[in-house]
Amino acid sequence: MSFKATAREISGVTVVDLSGRITLGEGSAMLREMVRDFIGKGQKKIVLNLADVNYIDSSGIGELVSGFTTVKNHGGELKLLNLTKKVHDLLQITKLYTVFDVHNDEGSALKSFRA
Amino acid sequence: MTQQSKRIEVTLESIFDSVDLAEDITVRVAEAAGFGDEDRHRIGMSVREGMINAVQYGNRQDRGKKIFLTVELEPARIIIRILDQGNGFDLADIPDPLAEENLLKSSGRGILLMRSFMDEFDVVRGQTGGAEVVMVKRLPAAG
Numbered sequence: 001m002s003f004k005a006t007a008r009e010i011s012g013v014t015v016v017d018l019s020g021r022i023t024l025g026e027g028s029a030m031l032r033e034m035v036r037d038f039i040g041k042g043q044k045k046i047v048l049n050l051a052d053v054n055y056i057d058s059s060g061i062g063e064l065v066s067g068f069t070t071v072k073n074h075g076g077e078l079k080l081l082n083l084t085k086k087v088h089d090l091l092q093i094t095k096l097y098t099v100f101d102v103h104n105d106e107g108s109a110l111k112s113f114r115a
Numbered sequence: 116m117t118q119q120s121k122r123i124e125v126t127l128e129s130i131f132d133s134v135d136l137a138e139d140i141t142v143r144v145a146e147a148a149g150f151g152d153e154d155r156h157r158i159g160m161s162v163r164e165g166m167i168n169a170v171q172y173g174n175r176q177d178r179g180k181k182i183f184l185t186v187e188l189e190p191a192r193i194i195i196r197i198l199d200q201g202n203g204f205d206l207a208d209i210p211d212p213l214a215e216e217n218l219l220k221s222s223g224r225g226i227l228l229m230r231s232f233m234d235e236f237d238v239v240r241g242q243t244g245g246a247e248v249v250m251v252k253r254l255p256a257a258g
Contacts, residue, residue, distance in 0.1 A: 093231045099218060
């Protein structure tokens with residue numbers, strides 16, 4: 001299943017529904033471009049909804065990390081929502097689970113942003 | 116009755132499209148061998164990571180260099196070898212992606228994932244000097 005991303009705005013937060021594979025090539029590159037676009041438009045409160053992401057490789061993880069640091073360096077926050085077991089396990093193995101702010105429901109993710 | 120091993124050898128181009136192909140081939144062999152969903156995912160991911168390293172760091176995407184994938188099925192395990200035609204490397208020289216100073220780097224996690232997903236993992240020097248990743252996954256015991 002190829003990578004897809006759909007963004008929606010809720011209360012000043014950009015929620016991005018991702019699906020498919022975030023892997024070297026298409027998925028990773030699109031994720032990178034998307035985060036840069038958001039920053040360029042001043043959208044610095046970002047939630048990546050990974051509920052439909054069934055596969056991510058080390059390149060995809062690298063792009064999540066890059067996105068996190070890029071948004072942070074611009075004074076914003078990037079959070080993760082609805083990790084599948086596979087993605088959750090990968091973030092545990094790579095010790096990134098405690099780096100990201102991870103949420104299991106959209107409401108709590110939206111409320112968690114600094115005012 | 117002796118049980119023989121079965122072997123597939125594939126020569127791949129040093130392009131990123133080869134990563135998907137290698138993963139697909141290996142997962143299909145793993146399925147035929149009787150590995151379950153979870154193990155097939157781990158095997159596929161490990162091949163993917165080994166291939167990315169071979170394309171990107173071993174052969175540096177040099178179209179003049181090849182990658183040699185070998186998948187060997189023994190009765191109780193699958194052995195995967197990925198050999199590039201680069202200069203080889205020493206595992207000890209690879210930065211630890213779990214070290215505090217490396218945690219937020221955008222790359223460097225491939226070997227960690229291969230070690231985590233496979234039962235055995237090693238990198239040896241190939242006969243012509245490249246790096247050969249050797250990975251083993253054991254079939255779960257029956258019953």
